Amino acid sequence: MTDPIRPDLYQALLAKHGDRMPPESEVFLRRGWISLVDRLLTDIASEYPDARIVGLCGCGWLHIDTSLPADGRDWTRHVALDRWLQRYVTESLSTCECCGSRHGRDRGERRVVMCDECEDQKERCDAHG
Ligand SMILES: [Zn+2]
Numbered sequence: 001m002t003d004p005i006r007p008d009l010y011q012a013l014l015a016k017h018g019d020r021m022p023p024e025s026e027v028f029l030r031r032g033w034i035s036l037v038d039r040l041l042t043d044i045a046s047e048y049p050d051a052r053i054v055g056l057c058g059c060g061w062l063h064i065d066t067s068l069p070a071d072g073r074d075w076t077r078h079v080a081l082d083r084w085l086q087r088y089v090t091e092s093l094s095t096c097e098c099c100g101s102r103h104g105r106d107r108g109e110r111r112v113v114m115c116d117e118c119e120d121q122k123e124r125c126d127a128h129g
Contacts, residue, residue, distance in 0.1 A: 005029045017041045019052075026055035026065070030125075032100040032118075033058055033092060040064070040088045048081055060111040062092035098125035 005027040013034070014021045020041050021027075029037060037056060044051055048068065055065035064085050068078055096104035098118035106113055118125045 003028065003030065006031065009034055013038060013041070017045075020045060022052075022054050022056060022065075026057075028057040028059070029062075030058060030097040030112075032097040032104070033062060033095060035100055036062065036088060036091055036095055040085075047084060051081060058092070058097055058112070060106060061113070062089050064088065 005024065007024070009029075009031055010021075010024050010027060014024075016038070041053065044053065050071070051066050051068045053064060054067050055063070057063040057065075066081065066085070068081055093106065093113060094102055094104050095113060096102075096115040096118055097113050099115065101115045101117075103115040103117075104113040105115075107119065114122075114125070
């Protein structure tokens, strides 16, 4: 199970992205994915300015819960948004949750993505969130 985001990391994202950040209680991420999420929030602001991210959870991969207002536009927009989000999900599958390197891989049962180096020094990673 992934831990809640470290409060100082949450505050840094909140300061940058304001109400585009989901509530702290809905964010379960380790520090290695912060820059991925930072990029996602920046990109979604220009690509889907009316979309809101309502939850983020690292659980084997990056789970992204969004809401898109039903404003009478074509429902296929939701499908397009889901597809658009896939690039971040795919990237999370190979991004180490601990150090952010691109050498992460799925650790099966534990449902975390980590590089070999961090896997060997798990305690260090856990201690620093
Ligand atoms: Zn790592």
